[in-house]
Amino acid sequence: MSAISTKRLQKELAEIRKGCPAGITLLEADDLAVWFLSIEVLGESVYKGEVFSLRFKFGPRYPIESPEVVFVVDNTHQAPIHPHVYSNGHICASILGSEWSPVLSTSAVCITLQSMLASCPKKERPTDNDRYVRTAPLSPKDARFQYHDDTV
Amino acid sequence: MDLTDSDITDPTDFPASLPSLVALDAALRCAVCKDFFKGPVLLTCGHTFCSFCIREALSEHKECPSCRKPVSDQSLHRNTTLEEVVLAFLRARPEILTAVKPPELKRKRARSDSSAVAGPSVHRQDEDVEEASDDEVVEYSPSEGERQRSISPRKSKESTPGSAAPTSFVSCPICIEYMPMIELNEHLDRNCAAPRKKFKADEGKLAWQSLLNGKGKAKEKPRLKNGTKKRSPSPPPTRMVKHNYHIMSEKDIRALLTDASLSTDGSKKAMVARHSHFVTLFNANLDTMRPKSRKELIKELEAWEAGKEMDDRQKKKRKEKVEDTKQYEAANQDQFKSMINSIKSRPKPSSSALTTTSAKFALTATDETKGFFDSSPAPSPPKNLKRDGENEVIVLCDSSDVEAL
Structure with a gap:
């Protein structure tokens, strides 16, 4: 971890601990490499009442490089059924890939994903879900997504 | 591992009941590192970042991190005024914090401060105004004597220096630089300037000349001596440039490193990373009011490289494949x-x-x-x-x- 990423993550953590935006809670942050946060869509939406868990992995080049963000999929957690979220938890969102900017932060990512879920009119998986999940790399950062649909 | 270090300052150090102060603190921070601007530079789009941060960001994407307008690292301009504003705010910050602290904490603070090393006693005229305007928050108004003591400019969360050994490291209350506590007073007396080291200006200049002009160095020198009038003793050092490393041979890169008196160890990839990071460090350093010496930069570079190596090794471990x-x-x-x-x-x-x-x-x-x-x-x-x-x-x-x- 370089000095800049350590310091920045410490600040972000302090900020998150002092108070998260509505619907977002810090579940676990034992170190400065992996954090778990839960997000929930507040208000009327197709995900009403569902709580999802996000895993953030920060590399040594954070915030210059984007963090790896996936929905946790295990016995107790499921990925939301959304046209940009694969059933293995990988998210197809431009801000996590080519559109990442170092001014974004953990809470900014959470808010973006929250609004991505909130604006979803119908629960469905991406059309190529099976194909992707079969061949998906371990980290979504190694997949080359094509971002084309900015309606949801 | 303590994840929230005590020396991490944050806009939320100010009470939420004073949103204007929280906003002021946040406005003086770089959006990339979330720390106070260090050597701020202005982009053509109007946004400002730390010189180091934006140079690092530009190495990834040639656009402004805030508005995504295209930027090149040649178009960065020092924002000296903002740097002064930040330094002035850093000086005032501990005072404001003390002034807005709830009475309980403040009394405690004042007591512990009396045994502390006195920082520079910067008394601001407008402090009374500050306190007066926040009446409902600050009910406790210290007596003159107590206030004298309470205005030791330190961040609220820091450990008290009274408990620190003289060899322990502390952060300068003005420029937030780290140093052994025994050096702090001297450092403050120098107005936060770096200790004067015997820096051979000529040596550096020659190195850059040879780097930039190649073999023309021998010709250049006598002309300067005879032709031009005596220049100021240390002309502003030239910025270093990042080269198009992947079209260069290993030998060329090694020569570049030698010219910059850096180590030539490791693979080509390591050498390229070293040179390009040093260029970033070096150029960012030129944008600060108190540039560090070359030696310090090289030390920083070495620390960065050691950290990077450790990260790489960890990555390799994680990626271990089943043979x-x-x-x-x-x-x-x-x-x-x-x-x-x-x-x-x-x-x-x-x-x-x-x-x-x-x-x-x-x-x-x-x-x-x-x-x-x-x-x-x-x-x-x-x-x-x-x-x-x-x-x-x-x-x-x-x-x-x-x-x-």
Whole structure:
């Protein structure tokens, strides 16, 4: 971890601990490499009442490089059924890939994903879900997504 | 590991009841590192970042991190005024913090400060105004004597220096630089300037000349001596440039490093990383009011490289691949068996079609995993566990839209 990423993550953590935006809670942050946060869509939406868990992995080049963000999929957690979220938890969102900017932060990512879920009119998986999940790399950062649909 | 270090300052150090102060603190911070601007530079779009931060960011994307307008690192301009504003605010910050602290804490603070090393006693005229305007927050108004003591400019969360050994490191209350506590007073007396070191200006200049002009250095020198009038003793050092490393040979890169008196150890990749990081450090350093010496920069570079090596090693460890699958299977047989059993012993779903398919998936997964196992025990949906072309996956969220692209 370089000095800049350590310091920045410490600040972000302090900020998150002092108070998260509505619907977002810090579940676990034992170190400065992996954090778990839960997000929930507040208000009327197709995900009403569902709580999802996000895993953030920060590399040594954070915030210059984007963090790896996936929905946790295990016995107790499921990925939301959304046209940009694969059933293995990988998210197809431009801000996590080519559109990442170092001014974004953990809470900014959470808010973006929250609004991505909130604006979803119908629960469905991406059309190529099976194909992707079969061949998906371990980290979504190694997949080359094509971002084309900015309606949801 | 203490994840929230005590020396991390944050806009929320100010009470939430004073949002204007929180906003002021936040406005003087770089959006990339979330720390106070260090050598701020202005971009053509009007946004400002620390020189180092923006140079690092530009090495990834040549655009402004805030508004995504295209930027080149040649178009960065020092923002000296903002740097002064930040320094002035840093001087005032501990005072404001003390002034707005609830009385309980403040009294405690004042007591512990009396045994502390006195910082520079910067008394601001407008402090009274500050306190007066926040009447409902600050009910406690210290007596003159007490206030004198309470205005030791330190961050609220820091440990008290009274408890610190003279050899321990402290952060300068003005420029937030780290140093042994015994050096702090001297440092403050120098107005936060770096200790004067015997820096041979000529040596550096020559190095840059040879770097920039190549062999022309020998000719250049006498002309300067005879022709031009005597220049100021230390002309502003020239900025270093990043080269197009991948078209350079290893020998060229080694020469570059030698010219900059950097180490030439390691692979070509390591050397390129070293040179390009040093260029960033060096150029960012020129944008600060108190530039560090070359020696300090090289030290920083070495620290960065050591950290990077450690990260790389950890990454390698994580990516360890199973070479001998047979042996791996034998060694982990127990675990595999228990996983297979746990899946087989799952209650079989009875009715709905959806659950039947997932049961079918579970069976397929068990069959497939006989030879090789993925780390995740979750069986559905079935995975083709042999991943070929792992990094070459092109994914379309919605294949119906592909033509539109």
